[in-house]
Amino acid sequence: MEKDSKNLPLFFLGDRLEFPPVENANEDGLLAVGGDLSPERLLLAYRNGIFPWFNEDALILWWSPDPRMVLFPEKIKISKSMRKILRSDTFRLTQNTCFEKILEHCAKVPRKGQEGTWITPKMRLAYLDLYEKGFAKSFEVWEGDNLVGGLYGVDLGDVFCGESMFSSKPNASKYAFIKMVQELDQKNYKLIDCQVHTEHLESLGAEEISRKHFIKILMG
Structure with a gap:
């Protein structure tokens, strides 16, 4: 254990497949550093309300923010x-027809206040592995034969953890998000995890709930 810049305990992961309690996260939501991006560790993370988010050429950072941005499908x-x-x-939606292309497009989306992309080559390989094992999904938006938007995330069975979206045409990402939510609602998904607040997600009905409430739903 060491201290981060805010003088809060910071957990460094080794080879052992584990995470500290999410309550140990600092005020920004940073919980742990290090480890790997194996399917086993990623699934353990998502099932416990934790996700990776870090820049290229940096240590893997694991987060569990409080509050948590979520969308209840209804x-x-x-x-x-x-x-x-x-x-x-205008558009049509498909699912899991070009997961790798969705990853590539999402990696190229400019992020406000962020240099480069957190969807690094290692991250792409990790999520492709999850996809091949049936734990990740993509939703694609087409205009004719052209891919113009989409999103991907991790599917926990009754909770979908959205990771990233892109759009090259106005409203394409909104179309993907809304159609995805409608489909998951029909399958009785409890919520869509949106991780952190954005005005775009709020405009679509997402809201912030406490981490404690989020974990209770996730584990319920």
Whole structure:
């Protein structure tokens, strides 16, 4: 154990497959450093409300923020303009047809206040491995034969952990998100984990809940 810049305990992971209690995270949500991106560790993390997020050429950082941004499927907000798009044949949605391409597009999305991408080559390989094992999904948006938007995440069976989305046409990522939520709602998913607050997600109905509440739902 060492101390981070905010003088809070910081847990350094070794080869052992473990994480400290999420309550040990600092005020920014940083819980642990190090370890690997094996499917076993990633699944253990997501099932315990933890996710990796770090820059290239840096140690793996593991997070469990409080509060947590989530969307309960029944609370999805759809604007009048989006309802019109959903009724039209502007876009069409597919699932798991080009997972690797979705990863590549998401990695290229500029992030405000962030240099480079956290979807590093190692991260791509790790999520591809999860996808091949059936624990990750992608949702793709097409305009004709052109891929114009989409998202991917980790599927825990009744909770979907959204990781990243992209759009090269207006409203394509919103279309992907809304259609995904509607599909998961039909399958009785309890929530979509959105991790941290953004105005974009809030506009779609996502809300912040306490980490304690989130973990209770996740484990329930």
